[in-house]
Amino acid sequence: MEEKAASKVHKVLLTNRRGGALNGVIDVLSFDVGEILLETEQGMLMIKGNDLHVNRLTLEKGEVDIEGRIDSLAYSDVGSTKRHNESFLGRLFK
Numbered sequence: 142m143e144e145k146a147a148s149k150v151h152k153v154l155l156t157n158r159r160g161g162a163l164n165g166v167i168d169v170l171s172f173d174v175g176e177i178l179l180e181t182e183q184g185m186l187m188i189k190g191n192d193l194h195v196n197r198l199t200l201e202k203g204e205v206d207i208e209g210r211i212d213s214l215a216y217s218d219v220g221s222t223k224r225h226n227e228s229f230l231g232r233l234f235k
Contacts, residue, residue, distance in 0.1 A: 151182040153214065160208045161188075169198060169205065177207060185217040 151165030165182035172178070172195055177188040182203075193209035 149182050153186075155211060155214075158190075158211045161206070161211060163205045163207070164203050166200070166203045166205045168200065169195065174209070179205065183216065187213075187215045187217070189213045189215075 149165070151163075153161060153163050155161045163179070163181070163186075166179050167182065168180040170178040170180055170185075172193065174193055175189065175191065177193055177195065179186045179188070188207065188211060190209050190211040190213070193207060193211070195205060196208050197204070197206040199205075
């Protein structure tokens with residue numbers, strides 16, 4: 142039971158807008174130097190900036206480390222990760 146509750150935790154640690162460590166990440170949907178799109182326990186998370194890089198990705202633990210200039214973090218309420226029968230775009234633009 143405790144393990145199930147722990148998997149719902151989502152944490153973002155941002156350091157000087159130049160790097161960050163995230164947990165509670167389910168999947169990295171896309172990334173390039175200007176934008177990273179993550180599926181997290183709390184919904185979709187879009188990170189925008191410049192020179193963005195994914196330094197470490199451990200999906201088994203749900204952890205991602207990013208680096209670069211971070212300009213914005215935006216969550217969408219689509220967050221229901223249980224809707225795997227819908228397409229990604231369907232979940233994103235609903």
